[in-house]
Amino acid sequence: MAADIFEYAPAPESRAIVKLKSEYGLFINGKWVSPQSKKKFASINPATEEVLAKVSQGSQADVDKAVKAARVAYNKVWSKTKPKERAKYLFRIARLLQERAREFAVLESLDNGKPIRETRDVDIPLSAAHFFYHAGWADKLEYAGYGDNPKPYGVVAQIIPWNFPLLMLAWKVAPALATGNTVVLKPAETTPLTALLFAEICEQAELPAGVVNIVTGDGTTGAALVNHGDIDKVAFTGSTEVGKLIANSIADRGIPATLELGGKGANIVFDDAPIDEAVEGIINGIFFNQGHVCCAGSRLLLQESIVDDFLTKLQSRMAKIRVGDPLDKNTDLGAINSAAQLSKIKELSESGTKEGANIWSAPCTLPAKGFWYPPTIFTGVTGAHRIAREEIFGPVLSVLTFRTPNEAMEKANNTPFGLSAGIWTEKGSKILWAAQQLKAGVIWANTFNKFDPASPFGGYKESGWGREGGRHGLAAYIKGAK
Amino acid sequence: MSESLGKLIDGSESSLRAFLDNLPGVDKVGAEGRAAMLGTRSIKTTSKARAIDLAISMVDLTTLEGADTPGKVRSLCAKALRPDPTDLTVPHVGAICVYNDMVKIARDYLDSIGGQSIPVAAVSTAFPSGRASMEVKLRDTQDAIESGASEIDMVIDRGAFLSGKFGLVFDEIREIKALCGETAHLKVILETGELATYDNVRKASYLAMLAGADFIKTSTGKVAPAATPPVVLVMLEAVRDFFSLTGKRIGVKPAGGIRTTKDAIKQLVLVNETTGPEWLTPKLFRIGASALLNDLLMQRMKLRNGRYSSANYVTVD
Numbered sequence: 001m002a003a004d005i006f007e008y009a010p011a012p013e014s015r016a017i018v019k020l021k022s023e024y025g026l027f028i029n030g031k032w033v034s035p036q037s038k039k040k041f042a043s044i045n046p047a048t049e050e051v052l053a054k055v056s057q058g059s060q061a062d063v064d065k066a067v068k069a070a071r072v073a074y075n076k077v078w079s080k081t082k083p084k085e086r087a088k089y090l091f092r093i094a095r096l097l098q099e100r101a102r103e104f105a106v107l108e109s110l111d112n113g114k115p116i117r118e119t120r121d122v123d124i125p126l127s128a129a130h131f132f133y134h135a136g137w138a139d140k141l142e143y144a145g146y147g148d149n150p151k152p153y154g155v156v157a158q159i160i161p162w163n164f165p166l167l168m169l170a171w172k173v174a175p176a177l178a179t180g181n182t183v184v185l186k187p188a189e190t191t192p193l194t195a196l197l198f199a200e201i202c203e204q205a206e207l208p209a210g211v212v213n214i215v216t217g218d219g220t221t222g223a224a225l226v227n228h229g230d231i232d233k234v235a236f237t238g239s240t241e242v243g244k245l246i247a248n249s250i251a252d253r254g255i256p257a258t259l260e261l262g263g264k265g266a267n268i269v270f271d272d273a274p275i276d277e278a279v280e281g282i283i284n285g286i287f288f289n290q291g292h293v294c295c296a297g298s299r300l301l302l303q304e305s306i307v308d309d310f311l312t313k314l315q316s317r318m319a320k321i322r323v324g325d326p327l328d329k330n331t332d333l334g335a336i337n338s339a340a341q342l343s344k345i346k347e348l349s350e351s352g353t354k355e356g357a358n359i360w361s362a363p364c365t366l367p368a369k370g371f372w373y374p375p376t377i378f379t380g381v382t383g384a385h386r387i388a389r390e391e392i393f394g395p396v397l398s399v400l401t402f403r404t405p406n407e408a409m410e411k412a413n414n415t416p417f418g419l420s421a422g423i424w425t426e427k428g429s430k431i432l433w434a435a436q437q438l439k440a441g442v443i444w445a446n447t448f449n450k451f452d453p454a455s456p457f458g459g460y461k462e463s464g465w466g467r468e469g470g471r472h473g474l475a476a477y478i479k480g481a482k
Numbered sequence: 483m484s485e486s487l488g489k490l491i492d493g494s495e496s497s498l499r500a501f502l503d504n505l506p507g508v509d510k511v512g513a514e515g516r517a518a519m520l521g522t523r524s525i526k527t528t529s530k531a532r533a534i535d536l537a538i539s540m541v542d543l544t545t546l547e548g549a550d551t552p553g554k555v556r557s558l559c560a561k562a563l564r565p566d567p568t569d570l571t572v573p574h575v576g577a578i579c580v581y582n583d584m585v586k587i588a589r590d591y592l593d594s595i596g597g598q599s600i601p602v603a604a605v606s607t608a609f610p611s612g613r614a615s616m617e618v619k620l621r622d623t624q625d626a627i628e629s630g631a632s633e634i635d636m637v638i639d640r641g642a643f644l645s646g647k648f649g650l651v652f653d654e655i656r657e658i659k660a661l662c663g664e665t666a667h668l669k670v671i672l673e674t675g676e677l678a679t680y681d682n683v684r685k686a687s688y689l690a691m692l693a694g695a696d697f698i699k700t701s702t703g704k705v706a707p708a709a710t711p712p713v714v715l716v717m718l719e720a721v722r723d724f725f726s727l728t729g730k731r732i733g734v735k736p737a738g739g740i741r742t743t744k745d746a747i748k749q750l751v752l753v754n755e756t757t758g759p760e761w762l763t764p765k766l767f768r769i770g771a772s773a774l775l776n777d778l779l780m781q782r783m784k785l786r787n788g789r790y791s792s793a794n795y796v797t798v799d
Contacts, residue, residue, distance in 0.1 A: 005762045006532060006754050011524035117522060276719050277512025312726075320755050329524035426507040446509050 008322075011329045013116045018107045020193070023054045026062055026216065027199035029069035030209025036061040041218075043193055046113035047326050047335040047370040055192045058217035063184070063224040066213040070155040070182040071230060073210025078182050079152070081208070083139035090135030090178055092205040097128040100201070104194055108166055109326045111193040113335030113371070114289050116327050126451060127170035130469075133453035134178035137474060141179060144474050146481040152180035153256075153479050154232035157225045160195075161238045162188035162337050163292040163393075168237050169195055171468050173212060174453075179477040181233070184213045186225055188238075190338045192216040231255065235476065237294070240391075240417075240462050247465075258466035258476040260294065260458060262391040263419030266412035267297030267448065268434065270405070271305045273424035274446065279313050282397070285422060285448040287321060287333055287375055291395040292341070294463075295420035297448055298392060300377075300399045301408050307401055311379065318362040318375045325367070333395060336371040345373050345394035352378045352387040357398070383414060391417070405430065409437040418460025422448045441467070487728060491692055493656070495649035502648060502688060508680035508716055517711035523751045530747070534782050535573055536762060537746040538565060541778075542603060542735065542770045544579040545799065546610075546703060555584045556591045558799055563597040566779050566796070569786075575775065576764040577633055579603040582626045589630035603633035603669070607658060610673075610702035612637040616654060623658055627666050634662055635669045635699060638686065640676045648689055655693035669697035669735055669768075674713045675705040683713055687720035697733035703770060708738025711748060718756040731760070737770025743781040746774055772799065 023040060025032040035056035042051045056062075078086075097104065104127075105119040114123075141150045156176050160168040165187060176183050187195035195214050202212050215221060219242075226234055226249050236246050237260040250257050267285050269278050285297025302310055326334035336342040353359050357378040366372040373394055381388050381398040388398050402408040412421055421440040423431050431445045441459040444450060451457070456472035458464055466476045475481035491497045525533055543562045545554060559578055566572040577600060578588050588602045604626035608614035614622075623634055636658050642650040655670055662668045670690035674683050690698050698717055701708035714736045721732045736749055746769060753761050761767050776796045783791050 005759045006536065006750060007529060008523065008525060009527045009529040011526045121522070273506065274509035274512060275506040277509035277516070280512055280516050320758075329522070426509075447511060447515075 008330050010325070012325060012327045013106055013109075013329055015106050015110065015327060017103045018110065020053045020107075024056060024192075024196050024216070026056050026058055026066070027196065027202075027212075027214040028062070028066045029073070029213065030203070033065075035059060041189075043111055043190065045110050045370075046190075046337050047367070049369055052110055052193060055196065055216045058186070058215035058221040058224075060224045062215055063221065063228055066184045066215050067155060067157075067225075067228050067230050069210035069213055070184050073208060074154050074182040077208045078211050079180060081180075083141065083180070086177060086180060087135045087138035089205055089207050090131050090138060090174060093201055093207070094128045094131035094135060096201045096204055097124065097131065101125070101128070104166060104197060106327065107197060108194050109334070111191050112162065112165060113326050113337050115331040115334045116329055117331065118289060123164055123167045126453070127166045130167075130170040130174045130453045134174035138178040141474065141478070144471050146475060146478045150179070150478045150481065152477060154181060155230065156181045156183050156233045156235060156477065157228065157231040158183055158185045158235045159222045159225065159238065160185065160187055162191040163289060163294070165191040166194040166198065169198055171237070172235050175468070175473055176235070176477050177211065179474060181477050182211050184215060184225060184231070186215050186217060186222050189218045226250070233257070233477070236260070243464065258468065259464040260466075260468060261462060261464040262417055263294045263296065263459065263463050264299055264389065264391055264415045264417045265295055265297045265420035265422070265440065266299045266301050266438075267422035268301040268408050268412055268424065269303060269306070269310065270408075270425040270427075270430060271303040272426050272430075274426055275306070275310065275313065277446065278424040279310070279317050281422060281424060281446070281448045282314060283317055283321070286397040287395050288449050290333055290336055290373070292337060292393055293449065295442055295449070295457075296393075297420065297422050298397060299388060299412075300397055301411055302399060302401050303408070304401050304403050311399070314377070315360065315362075318377070321362055321364070321375050323364045323366065323372070323374065333375060336373050336394060339371055341393065342371040342373060345392055345396060348387055348390060348392045349376065349396055352381070352385060352398070355385045355387075357381045357385055357387060383411060389415065405434070409434065413437070413439045416462045419463035420444070487692070493649065493652055495647070498648040498652055498689065498692075499646075501692075502685040505684055505688060508684055510680055513680055513715055514712045517715045517752065520715075520751050520755055521711060521748050525747050525751065531782075531785050533747045533750050534743060534778050534785070536750060537743070537769065538775065538778050539573040539576060540764045540767055540769050541575040541775050542577045542579045542737070542768045543575045543775060544703070544737070544770050544772050546579070546581060546605060550581065550584060552584070552587045554799065555580055555588050559588050559591045559597060559600075560595060561775070561797055561799065562600055563592065563595055565775060566782070572779070572782065574600055576768045577601045577603045579605065579635065579770060581605060581609075582622065582629065585626055585629035585631045601632040601667075602630060603635050604629070604631035605635045605637075605702070607636040607654070609635070609637050610704040612639045613641075616657065619654065620657060620661060623661050627662065631666055633667045633669060634658065635671055637671045637673060637702060638690065640673050643677070643682070643686060643689070651689055652693045655690055655695060659694035667696045668694065669699045669733075670695040671699045671702055673702055673705055674700045675707045680712065680716050683716045684720055687717050688724065691720070691724050691732050695732060697735050697768070699735035699737055699770065701738040703738040706739065709736030709740055709749075711752060714749060714752055715756060718752060718761070721761070722757045731766055733766040733768065734761070735768040735770055740769055740771050741773045742777050746778065
């Protein structure tokens with residue numbers, strides 16, 4: 001049969017390059033220390049449920065120690081380090097990330113479940129690019145438009161999510177160090193390993209002790225960090241739910257926060273779109289990183305006149321998505337990051353069916369072990385369905401339709417979120433018009449999920465406060481800058 | 483052509499324009515991005531072995547030089563039938579592709595060595611420029627068919643296409659197709675390197691298919707760029723969509739610039755993930771090449787022996 005003509009043989013990336021320890025401590029004040037509680041928890045490979053390593057559960061006492069180390073490092077070393085010297089450290093880190101890129105890519109794939117193609121081509125190169133970019137800013141901050149004597153906050157508490165573990169670390173750490181802050185960072189509970197490998201990079205770069213501290217743990221560790229009395233600023237990427245808790249916590253403390261939260265991005269396809277590339281863009285918008293993307297294009301808004309043809313093409317393209325071993329270089333869709341996330345995806349999908357939408361999943365064989373969900377779309381979705389309003393954070397696309405451009409804008413903006421949107425049309429004037437109407441922090445035209453360190457990223461409404469990246473992102477780490 | 487499409491397009495300039503100008507545009511960045519992504523597919527071990535044999539069976543082994551001689555054409559024919567004389571498990575190539583005056587020499591020689599199943603393709607209609615009167619183009623094609631060509635690789639009049647005379651191009655293809663009849667398969671060369679935009683590649687692909695092409699082919703091999711992955715992607719999308727429109731499968735032939743096994747495998751990946759595996763047959767996909775065959779053979783030897791052999795272990799043409 002024709003299907004057998006050209007099956008791709010497994011092409012797995014070797015994991016030999018990753019040398020994991022069986023247990024990890026906390027990285028505080030340039031040293032690896034045991035957590036006070038002595039408690040450890042496992043970080044597993046979501047594709048196989050195999051335990052990769054045990055990491056430390058940081059407690060209040062550990063957070064105290066880390067914040068203190070960051071404070072001392074700020075007062076005694078980092079605030080006295082010349083900007084030009086700070087830049088050298090950042091350049092060094094960037095180069096080390098590039099040198100060890102394959103190691104990071106394999107480890108990120110193992111710990112997160114995302115395909116090696118993405119860690120290799122997106123996560124790791126972009127992480128290095130963020131350090132390079134911010135290294136360039138370190139000694140030019142007075143030209144950034146925030147006054148002629150821009151000052152850092154001091155000690156910054158940073159909490160990052162599990163969807164892009166190293167990249168989110170880079171988004172947070174690079175601008176903080178470039179502007180002269182010191183950092184206490186808590187990586188996500190399910191994906192701490194690349195952050196711990198990053199601690200090794202800090203050692204290798206001979207970054208002064210205490211400038212970057214990494215405390216692993218669960219939500220209680222994050223809460224201890226956010227609520228700590230001696231931090232000067234909070235930067236958080238994660239769910240809107242936790243973002244609201246953080247906003248509450250800092251409300252009467254007079255410290256600022258940058259929040260990068262959820263989204264329910266609309267990808268709007270007009271009838272005069274470049275159809276084949278739009279199909280690719282929709283695929284990329286929702287199935288990139290298993291849909292674990294805050295700016296995912298999780299609502300497809302299709303102009304009525306092209307609905308049938310477009311969905312036919314979309315489904316036949318979805319059937320070609322290669323689901324499986326994240327370390328296989330030909331895998332397009334990897335594992336769902338955790339059992340908890342998988343059950344959330346399933347619960348929301350079930351609500352879609354119950355509320356009357358039609359589900360279609362690409363025919364694919366899912367591995368027996370690990371956490372998996374097939375590429376899925378819902379048609380016949382209305383604005384009142386939960387799957388049109390809540391963030392699924394998985395490979396599930398909700399398809400809505402519109403008749404006129406105004407209706408498209410109205411539907412796209414009808415959400416508590418406002419992180420991203422995509423516009424697909426060959427008509428330039430329509431792009432400019434739509435971009436003005438859409439209430440979203442990032443708008444892509446005839447493309448999707450394109451990131452660059454020079455381009456600011458952030459949301460409207462419940463999608464967050466502040467921007468990351470670019471000149472605008474520097475403001476998050478400069479005292480008094482808006 | 484399906485009935486509804488037939489009603490839509492009566493061959494008049496206005497009906498063609500209405501149809502072709504209404505095709506969705508191609509976003510350059512997106513198309514190139516998709517082709518580049520497919521270029522990262524990693525084809526190893528058993529699938530590489532399969533891909534190499536498949537690619538060999540799809541090669542239109544070509545010589546189109548002013549300096550061609552009967553001797554060179556015969557030696558090419560021998561190679562087409564048995565690409566690797568030391569290994570008879572190597573499949574024969576898809577076809578031999580030569581100029582008109584070499585067609586009879588190739589046909590006779592192939593027949594005499596047991597290569598009856600290998601078709602001879604002739605480049606026709608004032609190849610490569612297409613700058614001749616219709617009368618000459620028809621006579622040229624007639625000559626090739628009479629000499630034994632069972633495949634005709636015609637060029638379109640790019641000048642006419644670029645100046646918007648779609649009807650003229652349509653009529654030329656249709657007349658050549660009528661001449662080919664059931665005797666010869668018609669491949670229509672778009673010369674994508676001269677068409678300048680992917681939108682034009684898409685339009686020219688449809689124009690050729692509507693006019694009766696059995697295959698659409700990227701290039702003459704005399705103009706660069708030729709069969710770049712995004713161009714082939716756009717043409718594959720066109721045949722895929724034409725199939726869903728009409729139920730008729732049209733073949734695709736990239737030609738020019740495909741020199742290595744890696745290049746060839748990238749083309750097969752494009753086919754596999756754009757039209758699907760139904761097109762992975764020499765009946766629907768050919769690769770116009772000359773140097774490529776030796777590289778495929780050397781990679782095949784490497785897979786078999788576990789080491790690379792020098793170029794002296796494959797034959798020169």
